[in-house]
Amino acid sequence: MYNLEEELINAIKKRTVKRVLLQFPNGLRKYAFKLAKKIEEEANVEAIISADPCYGACDLAIEELKHVNADLLIHYGHAKIPNLKFENIIFIEARSKINVEQAVLKAAEIFKNEEKIGLLTTIQHIDFLTKAKTILENIGKKVYIGNPGEKTIYKGQILGCDLTAAKDIADKVEGFIVISGGNFHGLGVQLTTGKKTVVADPFLNEARVLDELVKATIRKRWIQISRFSECKNIGVLLILKSGQLNLKLAEKMKNELEKKKRKSILICVREVTPENLNSFIDVEAFVNTGCPRIPIEDQLKFEKPILNPEEALIGLGVIPWENYGKTLLEKNIWKLF
Amino acid sequence: MYNLEEELINAIKKRTVKRVLLQFPNGLRKYAFKLAKKIEEEANVEAIISADPCYGACDLAIEELKHVNADLLIHYGHAKIPNLKFENIIFIEARSKINVEQAVLKAAEIFKNEEKIGLLTTIQHIDFLTKAKTILENIGKKVYIGNPGEKTIYKGQILGCDLTAAKDIADKVEGFIVISGGNFHGLGVQLTTGKKTVVADPFLNEARVLDELVKATIRKRWIQISRFSECKNIGVLLILKSGQLNLKLAEKMKNELEKKKRKSILICVREVTPENLNSFIDVEAFVNTGCPRIPIEDQLKFEKPILNPEEALIGLGVIPWENYGKTLLEKNIWKLF
Numbered sequence: 059m060y061n062l063e064e065e066l067i068n069a070i071k072k073r074t075v076k077r078v079l080l081q082f083p084n085g086l087r088k089y090a091f092k093l094a095k096k097i098e099e100e101a102n103v104e105a106i107i108s109a110d111p112c113y114g115a116c117d118l119a120i121e122e123l124k125h126v127n128a129d130l131l132i133h134y135g136h137a138k139i140p141n142l143k144f145e146n147i148i149f150i151e152a153r154s155k156i157n158v159e160q161a162v163l164k165a166a167e168i169f170k171n172e173e174k175i176g177l178l179t180t181i182q183h184i185d186f187l188t189k190a191k192t193i194l195e196n197i198g199k200k201v202y203i204g205n206p207g208e209k210t211i212y213k214g215q216i217l218g219c220d221l222t223a224a225k226d227i228a229d230k231v232e233g234f235i236v237i238s239g240g241n242f243h244g245l246g247v248q249l250t251t252g253k254k255t256v257v258a259d260p261f262l263n264e265a266r267v268l269d270e271l272v273k274a275t276i277r278k279r280w281i282q283i284s285r286f287s288e289c290k291n292i293g294v295l296l297i298l299k300s301g302q303l304n305l306k307l308a309e310k311m312k313n314e315l316e317k318k319k320r321k322s323i324l325i326c327v328r329e330v331t332p333e334n335l336n337s338f339i340d341v342e343a344f345v346n347t348g349c350p351r352i353p354i355e356d357q358l359k360f361e362k363p364i365l366n367p368e369e370a371l372i373g374l375g376v377i378p379w380e381n382y383g384k385t386l387l388e389k390n391i392w393k394l395f
Numbered sequence: 396m397y398n399l400e401e402e403l404i405n406a407i408k409k410r411t412v413k414r415v416l417l418q419f420p421n422g423l424r425k426y427a428f429k430l431a432k433k434i435e436e437e438a439n440v441e442a443i444i445s446a447d448p449c450y451g452a453c454d455l456a457i458e459e460l461k462h463v464n465a466d467l468l469i470h471y472g473h474a475k476i477p478n479l480k481f482e483n484i485i486f487i488e489a490r491s492k493i494n495v496e497q498a499v500l501k502a503a504e505i506f507k508n509e510e511k512i513g514l515l516t517t518i519q520h521i522d523f524l525t526k527a528k529t530i531l532e533n534i535g536k537k538v539y540i541g542n543p544g545e546k547t548i549y550k551g552q553i554l555g556c557d558l559t560a561a562k563d564i565a566d567k568v569e570g571f572i573v574i575s576g577g578n579f580h581g582l583g584v585q586l587t588t589g590k591k592t593v594v595a596d597p598f599l600n601e602a603r604v605l606d607e608l609v610k611a612t613i614r615k616r617w618i619q620i621s622r623f624s625e626c627k628n629i630g631v632l633l634i635l636k637s638g639q640l641n642l643k644l645a646e647k648m649k650n651e652l653e654k655k656k657r658k659s660i661l662i663c664v665r666e667v668t669p670e671n672l673n674s675f676i677d678v679e680a681f682v683n684t685g686c687p688r689i690p691i692e693d694q695l696k697f698e699k700p701i702l703n704p705e706e707a708l709i710g711l712g713v714i715p716w717e718n719y720g721k722t723l724l725e726k727n728i729w730k731l732f
Contacts, residue, residue: 079663087674091628094660104646106633109664109671121458125635126642126663291428296443298462305463309441323431326416326463327446328665334446337424 062150063096066132069148070101075129077104081119083112083135086152097132111329114217115139116209116301116349118147137181139209142301151181154260158186158237161258162193164265165235168256172232174200178216178224178247179237183260187214190237190258202227209301216243218351219387221250228253241271242355248272249354252383275354276382279369282353286363286373289320289342293335295364296326297348308347311367315345318374332359345370350387399487400433403469406485407438412466414441418456420449420472423489434469448666451554452476453546453638453686455484474518476546479638488518491597495523495574498595499530501602502572505593509569511537515553515561515584516574520597524551527574527595539564546638553580555688556724558587565590578608579692585609586691589720612691613719616706619690623700623710626657626679630672632701633663634685645684648704652682655711669696682707687724 070078078097082090087109094105106126108119115136123131123146131144135152169175175194179187191201203214207222216223216236224234228251236244239261248255248268257266286292292315296308308324315322325344327334330352335344343363346352353364368385371377377385407415415434419427424446431442443463445456452473460468460483468481472489506512512531516524528538540551544559553560553573561571565588573581576598585592585605594603623629629652633645645661652659662681664671667689672681680700683689690701705722708714714722 084674088676090675091630091658091660091677095658098660104661106661106663107630107675109632109662109675110635110666111671122635122663125640126633126661293428293444295446296463298447298459303462321428321432323428323435324441324443324463325446326443326459329447334448337421338427338444338446339425340428 063093066148066150067097067101070097070103070130070132073130075103077106077126077128078130078132079106079108079119079123079126079128081108081112081131081133083114083152086134113349114219114301115142115149116219117299118142118144118301120144120300137211137215139301140211141208144300151184153185154182156183156260158183158190158258158260159193160263161260161265162190162235162237163197164263165256165258166194166197166199168265168267169199169233169235173198174202174231176202176204176224176227176231176234176253177237178204178214178234178243180217180243181212181215182239183237184212184215186237186260187212190235194235202231216247218242218246219349221246221387224251224253235265241266241268242351244268245271245275245354246351246387249275250383250387278357279354279382280379282357282363282365283369283373283379286343286365286370287375289363291340291342292320292322292370293325293338293341293344294322295330295344295346295348296324297330297346298326298328299348302348304347307367311345311347311370314371314374314376318376320374330356330364332361335364336361400430403485403487404434404438407434407440407467407469410467412440414443414463414465415467415469416443416445416456416460416463416465418445418449418468418470420451420489423471450686451556451638452479452486453556454636455479455481455638457481457637474521474548474552476638477548478545481637488521490522491519493520493597495520495527495595495597496530497600498597498602499527499572499574500534501600502593502595503531503534503536505602505604506536506570506572510535511539511568513539513541513561513564513568513571513590514574515541515551515571515580517554517580518549518552519576520574521549521552523574523597524549527572531572539568553584555579555583556686558583558724561588561590572602578603578605579688581605582608582612582691583688583724586612587720587724615694616691616719617716619694619700619702620706620710620716623680623702623707624712626700628677628679629657629659629707630662630675630678630681631659632667632681632683632685633661634667634683635663635665636685639685641684644704648682648684648707651708651711651713655713657711667693667701669698672701673698 131147138149204223204226207220209220233254244257312322468484475486541560541563544557546557561584570591581594649659
């Protein structure tokens with residue numbers, strides 16, 4: 059991050075701005091105060107830091123910009139989501155310098171019998187994608203890198219909610235290597251493509267097979283979908299984040315629930331937390347029309363079933379359970395009904 | 396609450412609205428789903444419930460109204476704050492039907508040697524204020540009820556952050572009786588007036604003296620102010636709620652900190668929670684320019700000192716500690732420096 063500071067300060071100086079708003083994901087907030095102070099001193103502007111949660115570029119502090127009367131948003135960590143058209147934002151992508159070689163070789167070892175490998179990563183390791191491709195090619199693999207989707211900008215780049223770069227090449231490959239810390243992105247790949255996925259983790263220098271995690275996840279989703287299918291009073295969550303709000307989908311979902319004799323109400327919320335949902339004691343289950351990874355990652359935090367729209371359609375008998383992977387994260391899900 | 400439903404439904408029908416947004420404090424959310432469904436069915440509109448935290452009428456879901464494309468906000472629980480000028484809001488005040496007589500008589504017993512009593516309450520018990528006055532007069536007390544302030548609308552009504560009705564008569568009375576559940580409102584009264592305050596709690600039918608709580612609170616604030624006075628890097632919190640945002644105060648606070656050789660940055664946030672503040676590891680203390688009760692009620696949740704502006708001014712040596720009560724919740728605090 060630090061080598062971008064001079065560039066950023068010059069970019070601010072070139073504009074006629076008086077006040078800038080800085081937005082950081084949690085992991086980078088430890089640098090926030092010093093960075094803001096440096097910007098104030100060197101770019102001669104007032105810097106304000108946004109402290110509300112921020113998990114992605116779907117959650118840009120656009121409203122805050124107006125409230126605090128700032129001219130420019132500097133969003134740290136995430137890459138721009140190209141289909142969100144906002145002006146006055148500078149994206150400072152968090153690019154890691156950590157070498158991926160060992161982790162990729164360990165992942166390749168797991169795929170020793172497969173030849174055609176799809177290669178994917180997050181914005182953090184995107185600089186190493188070409189190097190990883192060469193490493194795999196040098197040991198005789200045929201490497202495929204898919205095109206970006208609506209929410210990504212680089213070939214091979216994936217988000218928790220945009221796995222286009224995986225789906226794009228899923229038919230051609232025998233498995234995927236996902237360069238990333240944690241299993242979050244790899245889980246999405248195997249769930250939505252059905253193809254064996256190995257995480258190459260450059261922080262731990264290890265490779266992990268996700269078969270068991272995928273099976274456990276599907277089992278847990280099945281339990282929640284079953285519970286949901288018995289519920290009568292359903293809250294449809296409308297998420298108030300710049301890149302997540304989808305009133306049309308929420309209303310279609312509500313109509314579908316009512317056609318199936320459920321009672322349903324739209325509930326709008328910024329943060330989907332147990333604190334915000336638990337007090338609605340007569341709502342038996344929720345359908346979340348925002349971030350599709352919340353039900354999958356955070357279900358255990360919630361007392362009641364919280365489902366994605368496509369999971370709710372399974373629970374209502376509108377689409378078959380067998381299609382779970384194909385329909386999960388399907389952005390045109392509302393065209394299905 | 397329920398006897399207002401028909402009136403509310405008629406009020407909605409009279410307007411040309413298609414979609415209404417309902418906002419509830421946590422305690423009333425148990426009724427939210429049924430109430431929303433009833434409004435949908437009887438007023439022929441779409442109802443959306445806001446699920447983000449809401450602790451007062453200083454936190455109106457004005458932005459949400461635009462985001463979900465609703466025409467009207469129905470805000471449950473709190474009374475209108477008259478100096479916030481927003482249109483398209485219906486306030487449904489939560490008025491309790493619980494009798495206050497026993498609790499008031501027990502409070503009067505504590506004040507058996509005093510004659511001149513100030514009487515205060517919250518919106519919840521405002522219907523019983525006249526009755527309580529009569530009860531006290533019947534046993535020979537002289538009862539004073541102060542005028543409302545900028546944020547309140549009824550005589551004798553107080554908020555956690557507007558104790559004008561107490562200050563208005565503090566010089567005339569020997570003590571205060573505050574009709575309310577919990578000690579929150581009474582604590583504010585004794586802290587800011589210095590007068591002995593007794594809570595008449597109609598839910599528990601008991602009366603409580605607050606002397607010990609007030610002493611403990613002042614001791615705890617003194618500790619935090621002392622800790623703050625040693626801190627070099629200070630975050631000034633700018634709260635993004637409709638009735639709390641005060642950019643001018645935050646900037647004045649920041650300037651004052653820098654004059655006193657502290658480094659300071661403005662930090663904007665919707666919810667002042669440990670989750671949102673803890674990740675700023677190089678910020679040593681916070682000054683909160685929003686809800687003044689957060690530092691007093693919630694300090695223990697936070698690792699670092701979190702102070703009100705007037706407390707920060709004490710910590711910086713700008714105003715004397717002896718004036719703590721008089722300066723606390725002083726809305727024109729920024730005129731002091």
